[in-house]
Amino acid sequence: MAYSEKVIEHYNNPRNVGSFAKDEPNVGTGVVGAPECGDVMKLQLKIGDDGVIEDARFKTFGCGSAIASSSYVTELVKGKHIDEAITIKNTVIVKELNLPPVKIHCSVLAEDAIKAAIADWRKRRGDNFASGEQPLRAKEA
Amino acid sequence: MIECPSCGRRQQPLLICADCGSPLAATLDCFAALGMPRKLTIDLGALERRYHELSRMIHPDRFASSVARVRDASLRATATLTRSYRTLRDPVARGLYWLELNGEKLAENNKRVPPELAELVFEVQEQLAGMHDAPADSDAACELAAQVVARRSQLQATMDASRAELERNFVKWDQRPDEKMLTLELKAILSSIAYLRTLIRDVDRALENSKAA
Structure with a gap:
């Protein structure tokens, strides 16, 4: 199977590879995996008090598509509010990277990583911030 | 019911015709193919005996001079038998197959990697990157390679322990196959084994490359 040019x-040239210090209060860390193939992905988001994602880092141990998906996601979420970032669907990643059907699970993993990182950030903040807005948005959607 | 390609009588879908003993190309699940109960715990001795017995009966060599449809049935039945035996013989493959038969997907609601395991993956991968980046034949490279070799046996021990835990728990899961919590537990252990297997594969590849360099 041939990888697409974008992958x-x-x-x-993976973007934003690396880690933030885990104990930084404004960093949310999401670690997710694909048990079928054993790929593991870590996504960290640095999120401001206003809920805007300022920076992102990833480390992925897996195939080219998993690495490309997480690399692309770090670019995609930067500058977005967490309420918007959390709605990002894997289909956006599939489209951007031209992922073939057998590699769709890599994009799902990246989507899950965003959600896990935001959930972690919320938990560390004590769940107070921005959570009031969440149910409202969910209703609208 | 299927038709026996040899005697033409209607038969239960099995690998062998009950009337004439010829091979049948039935579509069967792995347990049914070997006549084993659909359970996670399995009598490996009985499995092996059954496999050898059936293989002798349907072996393509026995039907080399038969008509094409019987030869074809023999080939297909043998393929089904071999695939079924390999799946059931290995506890991990059997566990994954059992989930599949029960309509469960390993990855469903199961994306979180246990934190200790994630730590281990990242730690080992850092080690591998360090070994890769060290100048070839330097003292540092040798030392890092030795650390990775030690890590390899540590990971294998963890893998062996996980596989043993899997087999110990088969009994429990067989007793209450419908209990959601227990199915989740089975998925968790199978997932841990999958992450470990990938990690060990990456370690082996890195060690191969460092030897080649």
Whole structure:
């Protein structure tokens, strides 16, 4: 199976690889995995008091598509409010990277990583901030 | 019911015709193919005996001079038998297959990697990256390679322990197959094994590469 040009480009030049210090109060960490293939993905988001994602880092141990998906996601979420970031669907990633059907689970993993990182940030903040808005938005959707 | 390609009588879907003993190309699940109960715990001795017995009866060599449809049935029945035996013989493959038969997907509601396991994955992968980046043949490279070799046996021990835990728990899961919590537990152990297997594979590849360099 051939990787798309965009996957290869992200694979060769991954954006925002690395980690933030885990104990930084404004960092949310999401670690998710795909048990079928054993891929593991860590996504960290640095989120401001206003709920806007200021920066992102990832580390992914997996195939080219998993690495490209997480690399692309770090670019995608930067500057977005968490309420918007949490609605990002894997289909956006599939489209951008031209992922074939057998690699769709890599994009699902990246979507789950965003949700897990935001959930972690919320938990660390004590669940107070921005959670009031969440049910409202859910109703609208 | 299917028709026996040899005697033409209607038969239960099995690998062998009850009337004439010829092979049948039935579509069967792995347990049914070997006549084993659909359970996680399995009598490995009985499984092996059954496999050898059936393989002798349906072996393509026995039907080399038969008509095409019987030869074809023999080939297909043998393929089903071998695939079924390999799946059931290995506890991990059997567990995954059992989930599949019960309409469960390993990855469903199961994306969170246990924190200790995630730590381990990241720690080991850092080690591998360090070994990769160290100048070839340097003292540092040798030392890092030795650490990775030690890590390899540690990971294997963890894997062996997880597989043993899986087999110990098969009994419990067989007793209450419908209990959601227990199915989740089975998925969790199978997932841990999958993450470990990938990690060990990456360690082996890194060690191979460092030897080649």
